[in-house]
Amino acid sequence: MTEQFELSINPITSTQEEVPIEKIEPWDSHGARSKVKTSMKMLGMISTVILRKHPRKKKQPYSVVDGERRLDELVKSEAESVMAVVLEGANDLEIAASRLSLNLARSPNPIQEAEAIQELIREGATEKAIADHTGVSLAVIRKRLSLLKAPPILIAAAKEKRISTSVLDRVGKCSEGIQQKCLDHFAEIGKLTAEDVRAYSSANTVETLESLDLPFEEAQTDAKDRRVTYLLQEAAEDAVQRDIPLGELTAILESMYSMVQERSEVKS
CATH class of the missing domain: 3.90.1530 (Conserved hypothetical protein from pyrococcus furiosus pfu- 392566-001, ParB domain)
Structure with missing residues (x-):
């Protein structure tokens, strides 16, 4: 140490x-x-x-x-x-x-x-x-260090101004799986944009939500329920980018859903 x-x-x-x-x-x-x-x-x-x-x-x-x-x-x-x-x-x-x-x-x-x-x-x-x-500030220092969490090839590309620092920052905050997809994309096309990173992150979030198997699927018809689904997607995307274990996110969401359901039953 x-x-x-x-x-x-x-x-x-x-x-x-x-x-x-x-x-x-x-x-x-x-x-x-x-x-x-x-x-x-x-x-x-x-x-x-x-x-x-x-x-x-x-x-x-x-x-x-x-x-x-x-x-x-x-x-x-x-x-x-x-x-x-x-x-x-x-x-x-x-x-x-x-x-x-x-x-x-x-x-x-x-x-x-x-x-x-x-x-x-x-x-x-x-x-x-x-x-x-x-x-x-500590916040800026930590933000700078997060740049170096991106793959070395993309760091070198940012030094050469082949991708922007803001894109590198986005990649540095992603999970290893999404970083690899971004790296493959750059190797194949020779460029990487913020929209590319967001697309891979969003696609991964959709897969994650489908794998969570939460009991929200029955409520997809009105605007209020669609907002709930959107919030879930945002929460899952944020968890992926912050490397929060999805098992922990699932447990929290299921617990919250159970609490809401119990309160609804008491009121009825």
Whole structure:
């Protein structure tokens, strides 16, 4: 079990240095890393490239905290060095917190934020500690993390803007069965919309209602009874999306129906 603790970000020593690019560890180029617009209290200055120094590493003692795209541009232009802010004495948790703060400082990127939050949690921080440190509400933090519950292929597609973040959010809230149907749909057609997700969810809800075998089927004729059926469908759909066991939903509905039936008999 990972030990969890409150964030305690110590002042990070930073210097500005010209660093040979060959001394920097390989980096992933997937984020909008060159659009920092807000001053960072944690770092004390703005730079398009921020590196972390590892004194014990000799061959490549620097790793990238922020600025992958800028480094890509420099490599393409055959530059040999880069002016960067170099952080020293920072631990993994503090670096993860720095990445999250940098992501929050630029134009919102929910998936990058989710990955940064997940990285902090892997390092042992609690959701509450992250909320207290960043000023982001617990509700937003949990909403971001729900994005990462979607299949990895769809997360990658959202990063590439082949599907929207709102669609990814819908998929992340679905059961594994519906997620697989959404994944199959995307693999076959190459796109996935909110309507597609809702259609699979609704179809699953209809199957669920049919399997519940509740004694509401006899009342289907007037408008009031149709409203009851609609409410049941909404309840079942919500249960599916929230991963509430359908057995529990069935037990609750049957119990409620019995109570209503008993009261009706008493009144009559």
